Amino acid sequence: MNTDPAAARTLEDPDTPFAVVDVHKTLRNIERLTARAGQLGVTLRPHVKTAKSLDVAALLHDKAPCPVTVSTLAEAEAFADGGYTDITYAVGIDPHKLPRVVALLRRGITLRVLLDSTEQATSVAAAAREAGIAVPTQIEIDCDGHRGGIKPDAPGLPAIGRVLHDADCLDGVLTHAGESYFAYSAEEQRLAARNERDTAVAAAERLRAAGLHVHTVSVGSTPTAHAAEDLTGVTELRAGNYVFFDLVMAGLGVCQIDDLALSVVVTVIGHRPEYGWIVTDGGWMAMSRDRGTAAQKTDQGYGLVLDLAGNPVPGLVMSAASQEHGTLTARDGATLPDLPIGTRLRILPNHACATAAQHHGYHVIDSTRPAPGAPVVQAVWPRISGW
Amino acid sequence: MNTDPAAARTLEDPDTPFAVVDVHKTLRNIERLTARAGQLGVTLRPHVKTAKSLDVAALLHDKAPCPVTVSTLAEAEAFADGGYTDITYAVGIDPHKLPRVVALLRRGITLRVLLDSTEQATSVAAAAREAGIAVPTQIEIDCDGHRGGIKPDAPGLPAIGRVLHDADCLDGVLTHAGESYFAYSAEEQRLAARNERDTAVAAAERLRAAGLHVHTVSVGSTPTAHAAEDLTGVTELRAGNYVFFDLVMAGLGVCQIDDLALSVVVTVIGHRPEYGWIVTDGGWMAMSRDRGTAAQKTDQGYGLVLDLAGNPVPGLVMSAASQEHGTLTARDGATLPDLPIGTRLRILPNHACATAAQHHGYHVIDSTRPAPGAPVVQAVWPRISGW
Numbered sequence: 001m002n003t004d005p006a007a008a009r010t011l012e013d014p015d016t017p018f019a020v021v022d023v024h025k026t027l028r029n030i031e032r033l034t035a036r037a038g039q040l041g042v043t044l045r046p047h048v049k050t051a052k053s054l055d056v057a058a059l060l061h062d063k064a065p066c067p068v069t070v071s072t073l074a075e076a077e078a079f080a081d082g083g084y085t086d087i088t089y090a091v092g093i094d095p096h097k098l099p100r101v102v103a104l105l106r107r108g109i110t111l112r113v114l115l116d117s118t119e120q121a122t123s124v125a126a127a128a129r130e131a132g133i134a135v136p137t138q139i140e141i142d143c144d145g146h147r148g149g150i151k152p153d154a155p156g157l158p159a160i161g162r163v164l165h166d167a168d169c170l171d172g173v174l175t176h177a178g179e180s181y182f183a184y185s186a187e188e189q190r191l192a193a194r195n196e197r198d199t200a201v202a203a204a205e206r207l208r209a210a211g212l213h214v215h216t217v218s219v220g221s222t223p224t225a226h227a228a229e230d231l232t233g234v235t236e237l238r239a240g241n242y243v244f245f246d247l248v249m250a251g252l253g254v255c256q257i258d259d260l261a262l263s264v265v266v267t268v269i270g271h272r273p274e275y276g277w278i279v280t281d282g283g284w285m286a287m288s289r290d291r292g293t294a295a296q297k298t299d300q301g302y303g304l305v306l307d308l309a310g311n312p313v314p315g316l317v318m319s320a321a322s323q324e325h326g327t328l329t330a331r332d333g334a335t336l337p338d339l340p341i342g343t344r345l346r347i348l349p350n351h352a353c354a355t356a357a358q359h360h361g362y363h364v365i366d367s368t369r370p371a372p373g374a375p376v377v378q379a380v381w382p383r384i385s386g387w
Numbered sequence: 388m389n390t391d392p393a394a395a396r397t398l399e400d401p402d403t404p405f406a407v408v409d410v411h412k413t414l415r416n417i418e419r420l421t422a423r424a425g426q427l428g429v430t431l432r433p434h435v436k437t438a439k440s441l442d443v444a445a446l447l448h449d450k451a452p453c454p455v456t457v458s459t460l461a462e463a464e465a466f467a468d469g470g471y472t473d474i475t476y477a478v479g480i481d482p483h484k485l486p487r488v489v490a491l492l493r494r495g496i497t498l499r500v501l502l503d504s505t506e507q508a509t510s511v512a513a514a515a516r517e518a519g520i521a522v523p524t525q526i527e528i529d530c531d532g533h534r535g536g537i538k539p540d541a542p543g544l545p546a547i548g549r550v551l552h553d554a555d556c557l558d559g560v561l562t563h564a565g566e567s568y569f570a571y572s573a574e575e576q577r578l579a580a581r582n583e584r585d586t587a588v589a590a591a592e593r594l595r596a597a598g599l600h601v602h603t604v605s606v607g608s609t610p611t612a613h614a615a616e617d618l619t620g621v622t623e624l625r626a627g628n629y630v631f632f633d634l635v636m637a638g639l640g641v642c643q644i645d646d647l648a649l650s651v652v653v654t655v656i657g658h659r660p661e662y663g664w665i666v667t668d669g670g671w672m673a674m675s676r677d678r679g680t681a682a683q684k685t686d687q688g689y690g691l692v693l694d695l696a697g698n699p700v701p702g703l704v705m706s707a708a709s710q711e712h713g714t715l716t717a718r719d720g721a722t723l724p725d726l727p728i729g730t731r732l733r734i735l736p737n738h739a740c741a742t743a744a745q746h747h748g749y750h751v752i753d754s755t756r757p758a759p760g761a762p763v764v765q766a767v768w769p770r771i772s773g774w
Contacts, residue, residue, distance in 0.1 A: 015460070015481070015483060015484050015487070015774060016481065016483070017774060018774070049710060049711075071672075071711045072711065073402070091656070091668060091711045091712065092656040092657045092666065092668070092712075093656070094403065094654045094656050094728075094729065095728065095729050096402060096403070096654065096729060097402050116657055117657060117658070117728060119727065119728040120656075123729075145662065147709055147714065148657045148712065151661075178709065267481045267483065269479040269480070269481050269507075269535070270479050270503055270504060271504070274538075279534065279535050281478060281481050284741065285458075285744060288675070289675055289676035289677045289678070289741055322534055323436060323458055323740055324436075324458045324459065324478045325479075325534050325535060327534065340506065341481075341482065341507055342481065342483065342506075351676075353710055354671065354710075357672060357745075358744075386747055387402060387404060387405070
């Protein structure tokens with residue numbers, strides 16, 4: 001990718017494939033959830049794992065650092081370097097990583113860690129005592145059998161809380177309704193949001209009943225954050241994907257296709273009329289192997305196709321991918337359009353988190369500033385990567 | 388990833404997840420195909436898109452630059468910087484990228500490009516004339532309907548050759564038996580290899596019959612390169628995946644599980660006995676979303692599990708992934724092993740090209756040098772990325 005912004009005047013300039021972010025749509029998505037969190041009376045703690053970008057994060061709160069959630073310590077360290085002081089690392093803590101956690105705490109960063117076992121709590125307590133510093137810790141609560149966490153009624157929950165409390169490390173509880181990605185109606189999403197809240201609050205109450213102080217009660221996922229109607233007892237709401245949205249979220253009805261802020265620019269490099277294919281230079285290396293819509297009502301292949309200006313090309317879908325080749329085909333009775341060699345297109349991804357991760361950064365456009373030619377590149381924003 | 392080799396003495400040291408390459412297995416895989424190419428009497432032109440590493444490439448030909456195939460101009464530029472002078476860029480050329488091609492040719496690199504249309508040939512010829520330099524070009528031939536290329540009997544083939552010939556740019560023909568990834572028996576793979584050869588040679592003969600000079604006749608894919616019995620008329624053989632191999636190749640019988648040279652080290656961060664899960668800190672960000680074995684007889688999920696020393700953990704499979712979480716489950720009647728929090732494991736991937744692409748580099752071990760503790764890290768090798 002050419003990362004010299006001066007060299008990329010419009011989306012016609014950089015060699016393809018490359019990732020594009022529409023800053024207008026990103027801001028609109030951000031404002032929507034910010035308004036909802038305000039109505040619900042909770043702090044919004046965006047998960048920055050989707051964009052992994054300080055520049056995108058600067059849009060979250062009018063350029064001022066805000067509370068954030070991260071998925072790696074590399075993100076935590078980069079956000080700390082960028083002035084963010086209130087960070088939750090929302091993956092169960094590996095004790096081996098505690099020295100990096102302590103180093104961030106010593107820099108004055110409030111870095112919260114997550115766990116769901118007494119073994120991990122004992123490791124955190126020992127590291128905190130050795131370092132002479134409190135390690136604010138949340139207990140992960142399982143609300144829907146999606147992945148990590150302890151059930152709110154599990155016999156072991158108070159014991160975990162006690163180990164943390166005795167080391168001055170108990171901050172609260174956190175849950176994530178991961179199964180809401182498979183909640184295909186607005187009603188199911190509302191139920192998932194209610195269950196997420198109820199489970200987190202029940203866990204917090206159980207710890208309080210055991211005499212432990214619970215400060216943070218954190219819930220969230222992009223679908224439930226947009227569906228929640230009552231977050232009584234919850235202190236903060238997390239969501240990540242919503243800044244860009246993607247075809248999976250559109251398939252769930254959480255957003256419209258027009259809200260998708262991330263796309264990948266590709267170029268037509270061949271035609272196979274005998275098979276009904278247009279071949280591009282954007283394969284799975286550019287889009288990721290994510291096929292998240294395969295389980296949905298409408299399988300969007302590897303993505304839907306826009307022209308370079310951002311208008312949908314009706315009936316055209318990226319139906320196959322190899323490492324550096326994409327195959328576009330027509331569906332729904334559409335005719336394969338006549339797109340000469342060299343034509344640039346934009347592909348909307350299934351899963352923004354996975355597609356963004358295939359790129360070093362984003363070429364930024366603003367779809368509210370129409371240009372006579374291709375959209376003008378406003379900036380090139382780098383991405384954080386690694387662990 | 389901690390890229391300071393001094394800080395990573397063994398596989399117990401770097402924070403997880405990270406990618407590991409076993410240099411012994413890599414060399415063994417390389418020697419196997421090098422010997423085959425010698426027996427078949429063709430030049431081997433390894434595809435460096437899998438490892439994207441000058442250090443891995445140094446193993447190909449006893450540290451001397453050899454002919455290579457690349458999938459991006461970023462690879463071509465990095466390999467040119469590393470002293471490689473004979474490079475084939477095996478993705479249909481986007482005319483917009485020709486200035487970078489010309490720049491490499493002007494540096495004295497023999498960079499061959501690929502195309503399958505008169506439009507592209509006309510662009511290449513125009514760029515060559517404008518630059519006053521020959522752009523050696525191969526015509527991509529479709530041998531199995533996999534992706535790009537023109538059929539060897541297509542009416543348009545000689546015309547493409549003529550446009551290139553008249554600009555002194557015709558180098559030869561290239562084909563890739565991509566469908567051999569779905570050839571599930573040794574006999575099917577032999578047939579795919581024979582068809583790949585026959586198709587490439589037929590295309591070359593057709594161009595020659597039209598009075599055009601065809602120098603290179605290039606074939607290859609990892610399955611067909613290992614299955615070919617007779618390459619008469621072919622000048623060179625390409626393959627990429629074979630340096631590392633992976634579960635897809637093992638599922639095809641092209642290699643054994645013991646040949647897999649790439650793995651990802653992850654750490655146990657949780658247990659969900661009620662679901663039969665062990666949770667790790669290696670999700671799809673570390674493994675990729677590739678599920679290539681899903682179409683095979685044995686679906687290996689997101690990968691098979693080894694202990695840190697490299698011994699298989701029988702019956703344990705990585706069955707699910709989210710961004711930074713992996714779920715391990717038992718199958719084939721196996722009992723879920725007792726693996727405490729903090730236990731490190733290695734995951735063998737479905738698709739080495741996709742998994743390697745999720746990492747900045749490789750921690751290198753040598754499985755023939757047993758150590759009393761965890762395998763010793765011999766080096767940390769960076770990877771080329773981007774386009």
